[in-house]
Amino acid sequence: MTLGELSHIIVWGATAAYAVALLAFSFDLASLADRVGATRRDGAVPVSAGAARATTASAAVGTVTAASTLTDARPTGRLAVPVDGGGPRRAASIGMAVTVVGLLLHVVGAVTRGLAAGRVPWANMYEFTLVGTLVTIVTFLALCRTRDLRFLGSFVLGLTTVALGVSLVGFYTPAAGVEPALQSPWLVIHVSIATISTGLFTVAFAASGLQLLKDSREARLRTADGDAAVAGRGLAGSAWRWLDVLPSLRDLEALSFRINAVGFVLWTFTLIAGAIWAEAAWGRYWGWDPKEVWSFVVWVVYAAYLHARTTRGWSGRRAAWFSLVGYATVIFNYTAVNLVFQGLHSYSGV
Amino acid sequence: MSTTDPRHDDATHDDATHDDAPHDAPDRHSDQDAARLDHGPADHMSTPEPEAPSAASLPTLGVVGTLRWTWRQLTSMRVALMLLMLLAIVSVPGSVLPQKPVDRPAVARYIVENPTLGPLLDRLGFFDVYASAWFSAVYLLLFISLVGCILPRTRVHLRALRARPPRTPRRFDRFTVRGEVVVAAAPDDVVAAARAALRGPVRLLPRFRVDDDVEAGGARTVAAERGYVRESGNLLFHLALVGILVSVATGQLLHYRGQALVVEGRGFANSVTDYDTFEAGTAFDPRSLVPFTLTLDRFTSEFTPDARALDFLAEVTVAEPGEEPREADIRVNSPLTVGEAKVYLQGNGYAPDVTVRDAAGEVAFAGAVPFLPEDPVYTSRGVVKVPDVSTGEQIGLVGYLLPTAEVTEAGARSIYPQPFEPLLVLTVWTGDLGLDDGVPQNVYELDDSEMTNLLDDEGRPVTLFVRPGQTVDLPDGLGSFTWEGLPRFVALDLRHDPALTWILVSSLLALAGLSLSLFAPRRRLWLRIAPGEGRTVVTAAALARSDDVGLQAELDRLLGAVGERCGPVLEPAAHDSDDDAPARAGAGGRHDL
Ligand code: HEM
Numbered sequence: 028m029t030l031g032e033l034s035h036i037i038v039w040g041a042t043a044a045y046a047v048a049l050l051a052f053s054f055d056l057a058s059l060a061d062r063v064g065a066t067r068r069d070g071a072v073p074v075s076a077g078a079a080r081a082t083t084a085s086a087a088v089g090t091v092t093a094a095s096t097l098t099d100a101r102p103t104g105r106l107a108v109p110v111d112g113g114g115p116r117r118a119a120s121i122g123m124a125v126t127v128v129g130l131l132l133h134v135v136g137a138v139t140r141g142l143a144a145g146r147v148p149w150a151n152m153y154e155f156t157l158v159g160t161l162v163t164i165v166t167f168l169a170l171c172r173t174r175d176l177r178f179l180g181s182f183v184l185g186l187t188t189v190a191l192g193v194s195l196v197g198f199y200t201p202a203a204g205v206e207p208a209l210q211s212p213w214l215v216i217h218v219s220i221a222t223i224s225t226g227l228f229t230v231a232f233a234a235s236g237l238q239l240l241k242d243s244r245e246a247r248l249r250t251a252d253g254d255a256a257v258a259g260r261g262l263a264g265s266a267w268r269w270l271d272v273l274p275s276l277r278d279l280e281a282l283s284f285r286i287n288a289v290g291f292v293l294w295t296f297t298l299i300a301g302a303i304w305a306e307a308a309w310g311r312y313w314g315w316d317p318k319e320v321w322s323f324v325v326w327v328v329y330a331a332y333l334h335a336r337t338t339r340g341w342s343g344r345r346a347a348w349f350s351l352v353g354y355a356t357v358i359f360n361y362t363a364v365n366l367v368f369q370g371l372h373s374y375s376g377v
Numbered sequence: 378m379s380t381t382d383p384r385h386d387d388a389t390h391d392d393a394t395h396d397d398a399p400h401d402a403p404d405r406h407s408d409q410d411a412a413r414l415d416h417g418p419a420d421h422m423s424t425p426e427p428e429a430p431s432a433a434s435l436p437t438l439g440v441v442g443t444l445r446w447t448w449r450q451l452t453s454m455r456v457a458l459m460l461l462m463l464l465a466i467v468s469v470p471g472s473v474l475p476q477k478p479v480d481r482p483a484v485a486r487y488i489v490e491n492p493t494l495g496p497l498l499d500r501l502g503f504f505d506v507y508a509s510a511w512f513s514a515v516y517l518l519l520f521i522s523l524v525g526c527i528l529p530r531t532r533v534h535l536r537a538l539r540a541r542p543p544r545t546p547r548r549f550d551r552f553t554v555r556g557e558v559v560v561a562a563a564p565d566d567v568v569a570a571a572r573a574a575l576r577g578p579v580r581l582l583p584r585f586r587v588d589d590d591v592e593a594g595g596a597r598t599v600a601a602e603r604g605y606v607r608e609s610g611n612l613l614f615h616l617a618l619v620g621i622l623v624s625v626a627t628g629q630l631l632h633y634r635g636q637a638l639v640v641e642g643r644g645f646a647n648s649v650t651d652y653d654t655f656e657a658g659t660a661f662d663p664r665s666l667v668p669f670t671l672t673l674d675r676f677t678s679e680f681t682p683d684a685r686a687l688d689f690l691a692e693v694t695v696a697e698p699g700e701e702p703r704e705a706d707i708r709v710n711s712p713l714t715v716g717e718a719k720v721y722l723q724g725n726g727y728a729p730d731v732t733v734r735d736a737a738g739e740v741a742f743a744g745a746v747p748f749l750p751e752d753p754v755y756t757s758r759g760v761v762k763v764p765d766v767s768t769g770e771q772i773g774l775v776g777y778l779l780p781t782a783e784v785t786e787a788g789a790r791s792i793y794p795q796p797f798e799p800l801l802v803l804t805v806w807t808g809d810l811g812l813d814d815g816v817p818q819n820v821y822e823l824d825d826s827e828m829t830n831l832l833d834d835e836g837r838p839v840t841l842f843v844r845p846g847q848t849v850d851l852p853d854g855l856g857s858f859t860w861e862g863l864p865r866f867v868a869l870d871l872r873h874d875p876a877l878t879w880i881l882v883s884s885l886l887a888l889a890g891l892s893l894s895l896f897a898p899r900r901r902l903w904l905r906i907a908p909g910e911g912r913t914v915v916t917a918a919a920l921a922r923s924d925d926v927g928l929q930a931e932l933d934r935l936l937g938a939v940g941e942r943c944g945p946v947l948e949p950a951a952h953d954s955d956d957d958a959p960a961r962a963g964a965g966g967r968h969d970l
Contacts, residue, residue: 211710281924288895299884308710310721310870315507320472324465331461338454
């Protein structure tokens with residue numbers, strides 16, 4: 028077996044681990060929802076999980092301790108269910124552990140792929156997906172170190188599992204060297220940063236999507252207001268009860284914004300680095316090649332997203348839609364533009 | 378601004394035209410507090426945008442009024458947002474339809490294949506989207522809006538840069554981020570310690586701008602603010618975008634670009650006439666071309682066994698005026714810089730060196746003829762045009778060069794890009810090449826309108842198979858064809874754009890400004906230092922402009938530093954606190970979000 032084949036198998040292993048973690052996280056969300064459901068009548072005004080928390084942060088400086096208090100809010104609704112309130116979330120812990128295992132395999136898979144090809148492992152679509160999903164998982168796990176984002180687990184792992192699966196089945200090419208136009212340090216810089224931003228946009232997309240779903244559910248429940256017929260249907264139904272245990276709309280929006288902001292800065296860098304590379308490789312810094320057009324569209328949509336957040340009447344729900352549209356353009360840029368359009372960026376290897 | 382805004386005394390942001398300002402919601406996680414301190418969720422980031430008069434009142438505005446109304450609309454955030462989305466949308470057709478600057482033949486094909494839609498799209502500029510009137514209109518409007526937006530903001534910001542931190546609010550209990558420390562030191566020492574901690578270690582670059590004051594009740598207060606650089610960064614970013622646009626436009630006016638096909642052993646001079654194609658901006662002066670010469674000494678290529686390109690290298694000699702000729706390499710990713718211009722290796726191929734003798738045995742043509750590669754194995758197509766025959770009709774030879782030919786029953790094809798078994802496969806035409814009527818011709822195509830294809834006895838076109846060094850007779854006693862050798866050619870692309878540096882500088886400034894404006898925290902901290910019996914109670918509150926995970930840590934750091942400098946730290950008594958500070962139980966290092 029060659030190193031490239033070994034890498035291929037290891038990546039399948041990582042994908043399998045992620046699929047298991049996905050199941051665990053989904054189970055966790057479902058059981059959280061059940062816990063909430065057990066303590067209150069469905070159809071009551073939902074209360075965000077984050078609504079009732081008093082977190083004390085203490086900073087120890089030498090021997091001195093300055094205790095200060097961060098109150099997130101006092102309980103507001105009729106009922107407050109802290110996410111962690113109902114005992115340990117065993118399924119979520121399993122999900123986290125299996126994700127870490129998957130990540131280890133993933134890293135080994137990516138490294139062996141790079142060794143097999145004798146270069147950085149991000150030069151065709153299979154490899155972009157391999158590294159992009161890696162960044163997604165790393166981002167998710169890194170964010171989880173400071174905040175409890177395990178609720179995002181099923182979405183992040185769902186996207187990752189699907190992306191890895193699709194690329195293993197549809198985009199896989201054996202490891203090999205690259206053509207002259209790709210032999211440049213910019214391959215390392217430009218493509219890696221682009222891949223990292225894609226990973227970040229993915230996590231932010233999950234948060235924005237959840238924000239919109241939760242927002243819709245809350246609106247339905249408000250209008251239903253006790254009307255059992257309405258309350259039981261669609262988003263207002265008990266199948267979507269898990270949305271109630273997610274953090275508040277504002278928290279979701281803030282989370283999505285922070286990740287998108289980092290993603291946007293990195294994407295800006297991607298454009299600049301791409302232009303510098305194009306200047307060296309193709310003799311022009313910008314030529315409206317399909318890939319360039321769509322990278323520009325992605326950039327403009329996320330710029331619009333940032334503006335929407337600061338425009339009266341556009342923040343919140345509408346801004347979240349921008350985040351979704353932005354992610355749609357990212358995915359389009361990544362799939363359709365690579366596979367369908369004829370351009371200089373025909374490196375998909377598919 | 379609601380009057381309960383703790384920073385209502387800080388008017389500087391409030392009159393910004395497109396203000397960024399009132400993000401000054403305290404921690405937005407808290408619905409209640411936000412509602413009290415800010416404008417509530419609906420417009421937590423609202424801008425005191427100039428209220429545009431409603432459309433209904435328009436007729437009474439007059440010309441000036443209408444202009445002003447238009448200007449206000451144009452420079453409003455809402456319109457900027459629309460224009461941004463519009464810009465994204467109008468960019469898309471250029472990726473779907475063939476574009477003239479990229480692939481003119483593809484555009485022509487499209488128009489032929491779509492006889493109704495094609496010409497219409499052509500008239501509307503869809504085949505040159507990025508130079509079309511509508512695309513330009515969108516981005517120009519956006520940039521006008523941008524300038525109209527940043528000018529007033531810059532004015533406001535310059536004033537804000539001199540502003541003092543907002544006065545300490547009377548009550549801290551409305552803030553979600555608070556803290557408290559009790560020390561033994563005297564209030565004056567605490568103030569000094571706080572100032573030092575806030576200013577930070579670098580005297581010239583204070584982290585916070587700090588004021589202190591004495592309240593009517595005798596308590597001391599310290600007010601501090603940081604993060605003006607956030608708005609500076611934002612303005613820098615938007616200004617830099619204008620910088621990019623202006624530099625790109627300047628480059629368009631001053632640039633030039635030429636293409637030349639150079640065969641091994643030959644060269645070309647940097648003058649407009651020596652290029653195969655040459656194109657320059659309207660402000661370009663042809664006399665500014667540095668008259669260097671460039672000779673291709675050798676071209677080498679490397680391929681994998683499965684015919685994927687690995688490396689291309691053009692070894693050249695350049696001679697700039699007044700300098701010794703020097704040798705240089707040009708590779709795909711590393712252009713050669715010479716006489717202000719950059720020379721790129723854009724393509725390569727084979728240029729068989731051939732001699733054609735006419736019926737009288739005279740040399741009618743001798744030279745290298747570039748054949749253009751059409752696939753990864755360099756199946757290359759070319760035409761040998763022989764106009765200068767001493768007798769009879771002109772001759773044209775059309776066909777393929779196969780670098781590594783595999784000849785089977787089905788025909789000949791190339792199987793590898795390197796010239797291991799080169800073979801020329803040519804058909805022969807006679808007639809009028811059409812070179813004399815003054816219309817420029819494509820040298821790679823045969824205009825067969827006045828030519829006839831020579832056929833053999835069975836009515837099939839005569840095909841010549843020629844190997845290097847061979848001489849074959851042309852049919853019908855037209856003469857002979859000799860293949861002398863197989864030099865390579867390179868397609869060089871020469872370009873000079875004086876604005877490149879400025880575009881790069883503007884882009885990097887934009888990136889820097891963007892990072893500052895998104896990541897530099899804007900924070901306000903206040904301390905109230907109340908003297909007591911042998912103890913000084915320091916209460917503190919903090920406010921950030923937007924969601925700011927580091928705010929609490931910043932406040933904790935400050936109180937920690939104060940405690941360290943003014944120790945010992947005493948146990949806070951329940952009554953020391955000026956508000957209903959919740960229980961301190963439960964060490965929660967992990968706060969949600
Ligand atoms: C070429 C067009 C433009 C692009 C690409 C662009 C891009 C951006 C980006 C990426 C940000 C995010 C930085 C941040 O959130 O701090 C931003 C912020 C901002 N932009 Fe623009 N912008 C453009 C035009 C405009 C125009 C025309 C206006 C005014 C009408 C404007 C007003 C603002 C304001 C006020 C902010 C600050 C928002 C905040 O406080 O975060 N921009 N812009």
